Amino acid sequence: MDREDGPRVPAQRAAETGGNAPAALESPAGTEAAAGTEAPAGADEGADAHRGAGNGNGALRFGVLGPVRAWRGGEAVPTGSPQQRALLAALLLRGGRTATAAELIDALWGEEPPSQALAAVRTYASRLRKALGPEVLVSESGGYALRASAAVLDLTAAQELAGEAEKLRAGGDRAAARARLAEALDLWDGEVLASVPGPYAEAQRTRLEEWRLTLLETRLDIDLEVGAHAEAVSELTALTAAHPLRERLRELLMLALYRGGRQAEALAVYADTRRLLADELGVDPNPELSRLQQRILRADAELARPVEEPAPAAAPVARPAQLPATVPDFTGRASFVRELGARLATAEGHVMAVSALAGIGGVGKTTLAVHVAHEARPHFPDGQLYVDLQGAGSRAAAPETVLGSFLRALGTPDSAIPDSLDDRAALYRSTLDGRRVLVLLDNARDAAQIRPLLPGTAGCAALVTSRIRMVDLAGAHLVDLDVMSPEEALQLFTRIVGEERVRAEREAALDVVAACGFLPLAIRIAASRLAARRTWTVSVLAAKLADERRRLDELQAGDLAVKATFELGYGQLEPAQARAFRLLGLADGPDISLAAAAAVLDLPLWDTEDLLEALVDTSLLESAAPGRYRYHDLVRLYARACAERDEQPPSEKEAALSRLLDFYLSTAARVYAIERPGDRLVDHLEPTEYDGLSFTDRHEAQDWLYAEANCLLATVRRSAASPATLRRGVDLLWASLDLGESGANSKEFEATGVVVRDAARTRADARTEGRALMVLAGVHHTAGRFKEADRDAELALPHAERAGDPVPACWSANARGIIALYQNRFAEGEQHLTRAIERFRGIGDEPGEASALCNLSRIHLAMGRTSSAIALARQGTRIYDAMGHALRGANGRYALGLALTQDNQLASAAEHLREALAVFADSRQRLWEGMTLFRLSEVDLAARRHAQAASNAEMALTVLRGIGGEWRRGNVLTVLGRGLFGIGQSGRAVVCWQEALGIFEGLGAPEADEVRALLVPATAA
Secondary structure, three states: OOOOOOOOOOHHHHHHHOOOOOOOOOOOOOOOOOOOOOOOOOOOOOHHHHOOHHHOOOOEEEEOOOOOEEEEOOEEEOOOOHHHHHHHHHHHOOOOOOEEHHHHHHHHHOOOOOOOHHHHHHHHHHHHHHHHOOOOEEEEOOEEEEOOOHHHEHHHHHHHHHHHHHHHHHOOOHHHHHHHHHHHHOOOOOOOOOOOOOHHHHHHHHHHHHHHHHHHHHHHHHHHHOOOHHHHHHHHHHHHHHOOOOHHHHHHHHHHHHHOOOHHHHHHHHHHHHHHHHHHOOOOOOHHHHHHHHHHHOOOOOOOOOOOOOOOOOOOOOOOOOOOOOOOOOOOOHHHHHHHHHHHHOOOOOOOEEEEEEOOOOOOHHHHHHHHHHHOHHHOOOOEEEEEOOOOOOOOOOHHHHHHHHHHHOOOOHHHOOOOHHHHHHHHHHHHOOOOOEEEEEEEOOHHHHHHHOOOOOOOEEEEEEOOOOOOOOOOEEEEOOOOOHHHHHHHHHHHHOHHHHHHOHHHHHHHHHHOOOOHHHHHHHHHHHHOOOOOOHHHHHHHHHOHHHHHHHOEEOOEEHHHHHHHHHOOOOHHHHHHHHHHOOOOOOOEEHHHHHHHHOOOHHHHHHHHHHHHHOOOOEEEEOOEEEOOHHHHHHHHHHHHHHOOOOHHHHHHHHHHHHHHHHHHHHHHHHHOOOOHHHHHOOOOOOOOOOOOOHHHHHHHHHHOHHHHHHHHHHHOOOHHHHHHHHHHHHHOOHHHHOOOOHHHHHHHHHHHHHHHHHOOOHHHHHHHHHHHHHHHHHOOOHHHHHHHHHHHHHHHHHHOOHHHHHHHHHHHHHHHHHOOOHHHHHHHHHHHHHHHHHOOOHHHHHHHHHHHHHHHHHOOOHHHHHHHHHHHHHHHHHOOOHHHHHHHHHHHHHHHHHOOOHHHHHHHHHHHHHHHHHOOOHHHHHHHHHHHHHHHHHOOOHHHHHHHHHHHHHHOOOOOHHHHHHHHHHHHHHHHHHOOOHHHHHHHHHHHHHHHHHHOOOHHHHHHHHHHHHHHO
C-alpha cells in the first residue's frame, strides 16, 4: 500500500531542492487522443479532475526504490497505468536528460512494440504532464525530459548518502559513515520499480538491487570494523540464505562468527560455500574467501581485532620555566595533558587562556598542573609565575600579597608597587601587556581570590587548581580531574616500588591500587611505605589495606596523609553540609539518587539538591549524572568515620539508613504493582514509614528500577545486618524480582539473596528465609539450574507454612510445577500446578492463578492434551488482559503460542508470539525475549521458512548471551541447525548440533537423543 507521506527522502534534502521549478513546454499537438494506443481502457477517466495538479503547493518528490510514485507536499500524485509509470521511471532515471521517443518505446516494449507505440507514448506523456504540472514534464527535440530537481528523487538521495558515507569512512568516522549507509538503505521500500513493465525497468531493477546489496555489504563491513559482530551474525545468516552465491556475504559471515568465538561455525560456512559453488557453478571460492579461511585456521590474532579508530593527533604541548620541579615518576593523564596543553597554546597570539582544574584532595591536581606547565614553556618565553594560594587551609593567601610578589618577579621595584589591591592588579596587568607569560595559581580557595591575579592580555595564560569548581570564573576552561585508570594506577605503583617486586605479585598489586581507590596520593603513600620496607611483600601491604576500618590510618607516610587531606575540605563545610556529607556516606551502592538522598537526610528535594551541589563544588562529592551523586571510595570511608565521630544523636545513623530502606521498598512495591496489577504480593509486604516515589507510566517505573539496581541491592545486603531491617530487606528483594528475571543484574541479585537467606537462618526467621528461598528459586530457574530451583522452592514451603505466609506457599507450588515440566515429570508437575491454582484462588491472587493456568497448559501440551492446553492458556491470558497485566499477559501469549504451534495453527501461533516478543523486549525481559524468538523459529520451521527460522534462532542466541543456562542454549542451537540445514548450510548446521549434543550430554538431558538423530544423516551427507 502506498505511503501517504511519500518516499523516505531526507527532509532537509527535499526542502533544499524542492523549489526549483523548470519552465513549461507544451507537448506535441494531437497526441492526447491517439487512436489504437496501448493505453489501458479508462486510463483517461478523471483526467479533468487532475488538470492543474501541477500548480499545487509543496515540493514535488518521486520514488523509484519501490513502486513508482510521486507526491506534492504530503499528497500523493496519480501516476496512472503500469506503462505510464514505466515512462515516468524511464525519465526519472535519466537524471533530467532528454529521452527520444524511440528510446522510450524501446524502454517500454523492447524489440516488439505495438503498432501505435508512438501515440501511446504521447498519451502517457500528456497525462503525466496534467498530473505533475506543465513545468515539470517538457518535450524537446522529439522527446521528453523531466525538469524537476534530481535531489527530490529517492535514488538521488541514496546516492548522496552513499557518497557521504564513503568520505566519512575514508576520514575514519565509521559511526557516522554507518549512519549514512543505514539512512540510504532505509530509502528502499520493497522491490525497485515494482510492477513496472518493460525491458528497461527490468534492467534497472537488477542494477539497483545489486547496488543495494553492495551498500548493505559495506554497512555490514563497517559493523564488523567497529566490533558489532555478534549483532551482524543474524542478519548475515538470513542474507546468505537469500543470496547463497554471493561470496562477499559469506566472507562477512565467516568473519562475524570468528570474532564471536564461533570458529568451527565460521569454517563450516566456508565448507558449505565451497560445496555450493562446486555444485552450482563448478568453481572454487574466490581468493579472498580462501585466504580468510586460512587465517581462521591459523587463529590469526589480527583477524579477531576490529579496526581501531585513528588516535587523535597529539596536541601541541607547552613548557613553562619558573615552576616547582615536576615529579620524575609522573604517570598517565595523557588525555588531560593534551587537553590542557592545547588550551594553553591558544593564548599564543590570541586571547588570554584560563584553565581551572578541580578535584578532591590527593587526586593529583598540582602534579598535573606543574607537569603541563613545564611542557608549555615554548609558548611562554617571557616568564612563568607560580604561587600556592593555601586555599584549602584556614589562612588562604591574600591577593594583594601575591600581586606584590608577582610584580617583584616581573622586575618592578618595591618603591613602585602601590598599596591597594586594585592599584596592584592594574599595574600587574599593565606590566604583562605585550608579554607571553604563564601564571600557575595552585590550591585556590575560590574565584574571588584569583580574579585579581589573572593577566587579562593576549598571549598570557593562567592555570588554576582548586578543590572548588570555578563555575563563576567567566571564560574559564573547567576541568574535573578524576582518579587514575587501573592501568595508570598500577604503572605509578610500579615506578615507585620497582618492577621486580610488582611482577612477582601482580594480583596483590592490583588489590593495593584498588584499595587506594586509584587516588594518586593514596597510591604514592602506599607505594612509598612498601619501598621503604624491604621485608614487606606486596601481599602484606594488600592485607593491611583490606580492612576498611583501618585503611585511612594505613595511608599515611611522613607528612603525607590521605585523611589529613580530606579533613581540610570537611573543616570548611557549613553545619548542614557537614551533616549531609556524613549521613550520605553511610549509604551503600556505587552512587545515590537525589530522591534517595532526600530520604537519608529527611529533607525536601530542593534543600537536598542545594546541599549536594554544594558538596560537589567542594569536590567532596561527585555528580555521577544529572540527579545522581557518588563518593570516591576513600572519601566515603572518611565520611563514615566522621559520622561515627560527630553525628549526634548516634541513633540518627540507623534512622537515616532505615528511611533509605523504606524509600526503596515503598517505591519498588509501586513499580511491582504497575507491572503486575492485582498481584497480592504488595498486600503482604512489611509496612514502611517513609514514603517513596509514585509513577503513572510503566516505562518510567522500569527505568527507575534498573537505574537503582545496584544501590537497591546494596541496601538489601546492608539490611541483613540487623533484625530490625531484615524483613524489609527480603521484601525489597522480592518486589524487585525483575532485576533477577531480566538477566541484567542476575549475579548481584543472586548474591544478595544468599546473604539474606543466610542471615534469616542465623536468626531462625522462617518468614524471611521462606521468601529468600523463593527469590533464589526464581534466580536458578532463570539461569537454567532447574535442580537447584526445585530444591529451594521445596525448602521454602515449610518455612512459609510455619510463618503463616501464604505468598511463598503459592509460588512454591507454581515454581515446582514448571520445573517438573522441564524435567519431564509431567504428572507430578500437574499435581503441583493444580495445588498452586487452589492456593492462589484461596488468597484472591488472580495474576498468580493465571500464571499457574498457563504453566499447566504447557504440562498438558507435553502430555499430548493439545485442546485443553489451548483452553488453559486462553483462560490465563484472559485473566491477565482483564487486569491490564501487559507483562504477564505476554507470558500467557507465549504459552498460547506454544499450544497453537503444536496444533498446527501456525499463523495464529506466530501472531501471539510476536505480541509477546514486543512486550518482553519493551519490558527488558531478556530471558523471555530470547525464548520467544526461539519459539518463533520453531513456528518458522514448521512452516518450512528455514531462512527465517535460522535468523530468529541467531537473534535468540544473541539475546540469551549470559542468561538462560546451557539447556536453553542447547535447544536454540538445535533449532538453528535445523534452519541452517534447510537453507543448504549443512556444515554449519553440524557444528551447531555438535555443540548442542555436548551440552545435553553434559547435563544428562534426553534431548541428546534427538540431536544424535539429526547428526547421523547430516554427517553422512
